Amino acid sequence: GDSVTQMEGPVTLSEEAFLTINCTYTATGYPSLFWYVQYPGEGLQLLLKATKADDKGSNKGFEATYRKETTSFHLEKGSVQVSDSAVYFCAILSRSNTGKLIFGQGTTLQVKP
C-alpha cells in the first residue's frame, strides 16, 4: 500500500544554516504531495504542496520539488531561523477514488541561536 518515509529526527541546526528534510514515498499512480508544519501545542498547517511531476512548491522560504523518478519530495530552506523550530510532516494524497491521505512519521527541527 501507499506509504511515506521521512528522515529520522531530531534535526538540530544553528540559525542561518541550510535545511534539508528528506521524504520519499510509495504510491500507485501520481499522488499529490504536501509538507505540513506543526508548532508546539498547535495543529497542522499546510506549508506547501505539489500536484504533478517537476512542480515546485514554495512558501515562507521553504521549497520542495516533486521528483517522480526518485519518488521524493525533499523539503529545503536556505537559511533557517529559530522560529522555524517545529515538527514537519510529509504527506501524499492518493488520486484514486478513495483519496487516502498518508503521512510520514514527522521530523522535529530544532534551530539554535
Place this chain on the structure above:
Amino acid sequence: DAGITQSPRHKVTETGTPVTLRCHQTENHRYMYWYRQDPGHGLRLIHYSYGVKDTDKGEVSDGYSVSRSKTEDFLLTLESATSSQTSVYFCAISELSGVDTEAFFGQGTRLTVV
C-alpha cells in the same frame, strides 16, 4: 482559513464510556479523515471517508467507528473508551479538483480517558 471545526476541543471521560467527536466542514470537500497523534507515532489514520456513507478503515481502526450521513459532518465514535485511546485527534478534509488538490486540518481534540 479553511472551514473545518472540531468539537469538543478538550474532553475528559471515564473508561468504558462512549465518546463521539465531531468534525464539521463548510468547504464541501469530498474526503474527510480522522487521525490520532501520539508521541513517537506521528499521525496515524483511524478512518476516512470518500463520500456520504462511504468510509473505510485506516491503520488503527480497532475500537473506533465512524459515520458520515452528510457531506459536512464526519463523526468518530469510541464505543467504549480505554486509556490507550487517550490522544490528540485530528480531522482533515481534502479535495481533488482537476490537477489541483488541497488538504486541511482541524485544530484537534485532546481526549483523556481516565
